[in-house]
Amino acid sequence: MAEMQKFTPGVYLDWEKDEVQLRLDQAAGKVPSGGGPMGGFKMPDPKPYTFEEIYEYNHKWDPFNPLFNDRDYAIKAGYKGLPAMPGFAGMAGAGVQGFPKDIASKFFYTNDGTDIYLYKPVVEGDFLKRGESKTDFREVTEPGSTVRAWYMGGEGTMVDEAGNVVIKAIGNTRDCYSKFIDGTPDLTYTENMSAWYDYFPPMHYTTDDEWDYIRELWKKEEIRGGDKLYWEDVQVGTFMPETCSGPIGYMEMIALYGNRMGFTREQLSDPKFLKTQFRDASGNYLFETAIHLGTRNWPNGRMVWYNDTGARHVMRTVTNYIGDAGYVSRFCWRFFPFFKEMRTSFVPLDYDLITRVVPGYENRPLNRHGSEGDTCIGKAYIYNKRIDELGRHVIDICAWGETLDGDIVQVCPMAAVLPSRGE
16 A cells, blocks of 8 residues: 655645646636636637527437427417526636646545526527636645645526626536655556546346336426416425436446547647647547447446436436426536545535435445446426515425436535416
8 A cells, every 4th residue: 555645734844835826826817727617618609599509408408308309389488589407508607727637646636516597598599708717726625634625616607688697607626635754656647537437336237128118207207388487386295206317338438528629739749748638448548538438448447427417318307397488597517526636525505405405315325427328317397486686486396317226426506487377
């Protein structure tokens, strides 16, 4: 067992001081951040969003609900055009630049999830542009830990032409590292990433009986549609009808995400750049998040869900239930981190919501990161009703993704706005 450096929060060693100070300066606005938008978003273009863009997103994640796939239907339901499903757009604030992946002997990271707040539905033709942004950078190292841990977050808004906030998004990653102090050689980046397949749980094999169960769940899915659901008629303690997606195989993962970024010849000719890229079993270099797909050709490896894969399937459970007259006002996702070293006492906001509010789930926390072969059964529970600061009639929801084995693969804190009989 290699001897590891133990860390004290706020006390930095010579080999890390410069990198830490750079990010402290970035967070303070003294130097440009160099970081991109947090939460898995690209920097949005200021423009009206088209039917084609919205339809492509909607149809990918829910091809069944006519509200999100049929413009004429949506217009008859009271919209000016096709409305976007939750998560279509967002711009979490730019974070500080990530730490170099070769800063120490081992490097760990995770995205703790994303929170999207919608102040009204986004509909085709709506103009959105970047609003205000702020950065959240802080140390979350546990005293005496062998893992130095950093919270690297951001909050941002998207506004309409008049400057009114339409979407607020919050996201973060955690960058963490460990250091050998006994002469043990540092890991290569590919060795470092072996956690993605070395101690991943076994793949689920879907039996004939389970396929029959999946088909029964499909038959029971309910889309409320134009049957208006009023806030006053909703009962706290209601479990929504379930949805079922999957089993999610490697072809679905490629179709959903594809190769979202490749390397240039210049990058592939740069030894410094390649030092911190994942190299698959065929010897090819893959960009960082391609290991979701690229570990499939390693022994015991397979494709791994992205941070939002389960959540974007689970949201059908809520949009089906609230019907055409309601809209989702909060859409978030939490998931089980890959690296054992990141399963610490640090708890992201509402990571444990399912164990706090859902009856029967007090001892059933997030316990698996979804992967190739898993089925995502979408479930949701209404745990609160309120009138928010904008006067909207809101229901608070804990939604989650559950596998055929009963593992919890995604927790999705959500809220929805419903019409009131008094309006």
